[in-house]
Amino acid sequence: MKVLKFGGTSVANAHNIMKVVALLEKCKERKVVVISALKGVTDALNEAINKSQSHNDKYEIILKELYQKHCDVIVQVIPEKNQEAILEKVESCFRQIDNLLKGSFYLGELSPKKKDFILAFGEILSSRIVYEKLKSEKQKVAYWDAQELIVTNSNFGNAEVNFELTDYSIQYYFERCQADIIIAPGFIAKDQNGNITTLGRGGSDYTAAIIAAALDADQLEIWTDVSGMYTANPKIVKQAKPIDHILYREAMELSHFGAKVLYAPTIQPVLNKNIPVQIKNTFEPEAIGTLINNKKNDSINPVKGISHIGDITLITVEGSGLIGVYGVSKRLFGAIAKEKINIILITQASSEHSICIAVSENDSLKAKAAIDEEFKYEIKQQKIKPSLVENDQCIIAVVGENMKNHQGLSGKIFSTLGKNNINIRAIAQGASERNISSVIDKKDVKKALNCLHEKFFEGNIKQLNLFIAGVGNVGSKFIEQIQQQKRYLKDNLKINIRVIAVCNSKTMIFDQDGIDLNNWENLLKGGEMACIDSFLSKVEELNLRNSIFIDNTADNQIASVYQHFLKQNVAVVTCNKIACSSDYENYVQLKNLSLKYGAPFLFETNVGAGLPIINTLKNLIVSGDKVNKIQAVLSGSLNFIFNHFCADYSFHDIVKQAGNEGYTEPDPKIDLSGIDVMRKILILIRESGYQMEIDQIHNESFLPKEVLEAESINDFFKALEENEAHFKKLFLEASSKNCRLKYVAEFENGKAKVGLQLIEKEHPFYNLEGKDNIVLFHTDRYAEQPLLIKGAGAGAAVTASGIFADVIRIANI
Ligand code: ADP
Ligand code: ASP
Ligand code: MG
Numbered sequence: 001m002k003v004l005k006f007g008g009t010s011v012a013n014a015h016n017i018m019k020v021v022a023l024l025e026k027c028k029e030r031k032v033v034v035i036s037a038l039k040g041v042t043d044a045l046n047e048a049i050n051k052s053q054s055h056n057d058k059y060e061i062i063l064k065e066l067y068q069k070h071c072d073v074i075v076q077v078i079p080e081k082n083q084e085a086i087l088e089k090v091e092s093c094f095r096q097i098d099n100l101l102k103g104s105f106y107l108g109e110l111s112p113k114k115k116d117f118i119l120a121f122g123e124i125l126s127s128r129i130v131y132e133k134l135k136s137e138k139q140k141v142a143y144w145d146a147q148e149l150i151v152t153n154s155n156f157g158n159a160e161v162n163f164e165l166t167d168y169s170i171q172y173y174f175e176r177c178q179a180d181i182i183i184a185p186g187f188i189a190k191d192q193n194g195n196i197t198t199l200g201r202g203g204s205d206y207t208a209a210i211i212a213a214a215l216d217a218d219q220l221e222i223w224t225d226v227s228g229m230y231t232a233n234p235k236i237v238k239q240a241k242p243i244d245h246i247l248y249r250e251a252m253e254l255s256h257f258g259a260k261v262l263y264a265p266t267i268q269p270v271l272n273k274n275i276p277v278q279i280k281n282t283f284e285p286e287a288i289g290t291l292i293n294n295k296k297n298d299s300i301n302p303v304k305g306i307s308h309i310g311d312i313t314l315i316t317v318e319g320s321g322l323i324g325v326y327g328v329s330k331r332l333f334g335a336i337a338k339e340k341i342n343i344i345l346i347t348q349a350s351s352e353h354s355i356c357i358a359v360s361e362n363d364s365l366k367a368k369a370a371i372d373e374e375f376k377y378e379i380k381q382q383k384i385k386p387s388l389v390e391n392d393q394c395i396i397a398v399v400g401e402n403m404k405n406h407q408g409l410s411g412k413i414f415s416t417l418g419k420n421n422i423n424i425r426a427i428a429q430g431a432s433e434r435n436i437s438s439v440i441d442k443k444d445v446k447k448a449l450n451c452l453h454e455k456f457f458e459g460n461i462k463q464l465n466l467f468i469a470g471v472g473n474v475g476s477k478f479i480e481q482i483q484q485q486k487r488y489l490k491d492n493l494k495i496n497i498r499v500i501a502v503c504n505s506k507t508m509i510f511d512q513d514g515i516d517l518n519n520w521e522n523l524l525k526g527g528e529m530a531c532i533d534s535f536l537s538k539v540e541e542l543n544l545r546n547s548i549f550i551d552n553t554a555d556n557q558i559a560s561v562y563q564h565f566l567k568q569n570v571a572v573v574t575c576n577k578i579a580c581s582s583d584y585e586n587y588v589q590l591k592n593l594s595l596k597y598g599a600p601f602l603f604e605t606n607v608g609a610g611l612p613i614i615n616t617l618k619n620l621i622v623s624g625d626k627v628n629k630i631q632a633v634l635s636g637s638l639n640f641i642f643n644h645f646c647a648d649y650s651f652h653d654i655v656k657q658a659g660n661e662g663y664t665e666p667d668p669k670i671d672l673s674g675i676d677v678m679r680k681i682l683i684l685i686r687e688s689g690y691q692m693e694i695d696q697i698h699n700e701s702f703l704p705k706e707v708l709e710a711e712s713i714n715d716f717f718k719a720l721e722e723n724e725a726h727f728k729k730l731f732l733e734a735s736s737k738n739c740r741l742k743y744v745a746e747f748e749n750g751k752a753k754v755g756l757q758l759i760e761k762e763h764p765f766y767n768l769e770g771k772d773n774i775v776l777f778h779t780d781r782y783a784e785q786p787l788l789i790k791g792a793g794a795g796a797a798v799t800a801s802g803i804f805a806d807v808i809r810i811a812n813i
């Protein structure tokens with residue numbers, strides 16, 4: 001025979017109840033079927049109790065809704081001629097609840113005994129509905145008042161079972177029962193004085209296990225709304241997968257640490273009798289679900305699952321009075337036990353200077369009061385400090401029987417959390433090594449679960465979450481490249497890229513499941529108004545692992561917020577040169593924040609677009625080389641302009657063309673005035689290890705005064721047109737000397753300058769084509785021949801690919 005239990009969602013409404021009935025009809029074995037309250041009913045009854053206790057008459061509305069909900073289900077499920085008795089039952093139950101809550105409303109209190117009496121109605125009614133339905137279908141069905149069979153102590157709300165009496169009565173009734181199907185309410189029992197008790201929230205699973213153990217059932221089936229026990233809570237970790245097979249002890253640990261799919265005490269009775277437990281999905285019965293038994297298997301992954309308990313308080317007892325004093329822990333735990341408070345985790349430093357316990361946040365005040373009372377004498381003598389209470393914590397448990405046979409697992413757990421900037425407040429690992437638990441801040445729970453899950457279950461696939469600012473030439477190319485490469489990256493590099501946010505100067509969009517990159521332009525058009533502050537708070541609120549902010553703008557304001565991202569452990573990748581060429585102090589601070597918070601700050605595209613200039617320079621420096629001199633043509637746009645400028649074209653037209661082809665900054669004056677090149681050489685100088693500010697770079701401009709002073713882009717182009725003669729003169733002077741014009745940046749002996757130079761035929765810069773860049777690094781190691789890097793140094797596609805390379809670099813860290 002089997003015991004089956006159907007949870008709240010499985011009987012949430014008429015439609016679901018019909019599914020349950022169909023499943024029961026299919027199962028030909030003899031069976032006891034335990035039913036939970038309709039979904040949400042226990043919560044609603046609890047809420048009504050709380051409201052009535054605080055003199056809030058809204059409890060009446062809740063009761064009315066609950067009453068209606070039950071009546072509706074009955075009318076839809078049970079044939080009319082069989083409805084009368086059960087509708088009367090509903091009527092009478094709600095009358096009783098109403099009477100009790102009226103009293104509680106006036107008195108402002110309700111005893112735990114009466115609360116259990118009220119909560120029990122959820123299961124009493126749901127199980128009756130299923131029973132009446134089966135009866136109306138002429139099934140051989142019986143109804144058990146499980147509360148008459150399961151005997152507990154009088155610890156209302158979380159009563160403990162007297163197995164001797166309980167097993168006896170269950171066996172007694174079963175032997176005398178002829179029915180094929182026996183329906184029973186879950187969750188409820190009675191104490192020896194005949195008062196109704198409850199077995200703790202989620203306790204219907206436990207009822208089923210108690211019955212299965214008493215009857216030596218062949219199997220216990222827990223039918224719920226998910227296809228088994230998952231590697232992590234599927235509502236929080238999208239990638240979580242059902243576990244096909246798990247040991248009793250592992251399931252017990254996972255459920256004890258919050259895997260709500262199975263109420264923690266459920267395993268104990270069936271474990272003693274070695275009864276297999278199968279978790280199944282009422283809405284997907286063909287899915288295999290999870291089998292729980294004691295048959296060891298050789299799964300390769302030592303970790304079986306990750307679970308968590310939220311709303312935890314850490315209480316620390318600290319002081320010299322604890323050191324070497326016999327019986328302190330006994331007194332501490334005794335004081336807590338007296339208050340019937342469950343200690344979830346304990347750690348004690350080997351110095352014995354402090355003991356730290358984790359309890360449910362609901363118990364924190366009571367626990368503190370009990371501890372401080374117990375040690376009041378020592379506290380008065382200042383041998384022990386009053387206990388320190390820290391709320392808003394949570395416990396993450398990584399569970400697996402085979403963990404003990406694998407070294408380095410805790411290292412992996414802690415480094416994964418550390419890399420994601422998640423601070424671990426306390427750690428506990430039992431000697432069984434079946435469970436490593438860490439206490440962390442509640443705000444980090446989602447991130448912690450996801451990054452640990454990624455580490456242990458996702459075949460080393462790393463998910464990157466991108467927040468993109470700027471969708472102009474470079475930004476839109478970058479999105480296009482991600483879209484093209486997504487599959488390849490996943491299959492070959494095990495990198496899964498999701499774009500979580502996109503913003504331009506007008507609007508912004510967020511989607512934590514990843515924006516549809518086929519439609520981002522339309523989505524962005526309909527996005528909310530762009531605002532950098534709300535963008536920042538949204539990133540903070542989402543708190544996703546492996547987050548990268550990508551700045552594809554040339555915007556001052558955006559460059560000024562990098563530090564906020566880095567402090568939140570969000571990496572920054574930027575082609576915007578403003579931050580790295582701002583005050584030296586700011587540049588250094590960004591680098592320090594990046595180190596401190598473990599958030600990479602990469603800006604390869606600041607110099608030479610996609611060319612590997614900065615990374616090469618970094619490698620030279622970290623390997624101990626010293627840069628003595630830099631010579632470079634760093635402006636793709638100026639190079640393009642001077643390569644195309646000749647007697648046949650006007651300077652003005654060439655500058656326009658460079659802009660149209662995407663080789664200049666949005667404001668071309670930034671290129672032509674030399675500022676852009678100054679920024680670039682400054683960044684190379686700083687990356688070489690020298691301290692310099694932008695105004696220390698000598699800039700001899702080739703632009704006439706009116707062009708330099710033009711205030712708008714229009715005025716600028718007008719001034720270029722008016723000064724054509726000046727530019728022609730520059731060109732003719734160069735060609736008369738068989739030279740070419742190149743805009744060169746130089747650094748030597750601590751001094752830097754930028755400016756237009758006449759380059760002779762023999763010089764490596766002479767043949768620099770189109771929009772190419774070239775850099776010569778003269779270093780200790782490259783003394784005779786400089787290290788030369790040359791190639792396309794401007795353009796949306798190459799810049800976007802440089803940003804892409806930085807993103808991939810972060811994935812590989
Ligand atoms: P029922 O009402 O059927 O008893 P519960 O709500 O008590 O169902 O438990 C099922 C829920 O448990 C799932 O919907 C899921 O949100 C949650 N859950 C938490 N952790 C896990 C996990 N590791 N595996 C599966 N479900 C989990
Ligand atoms: N109805 C009870 C609860 O919601 C018991 C259960 O569903 O298992 O906690
Ligand atoms: Mg449950």
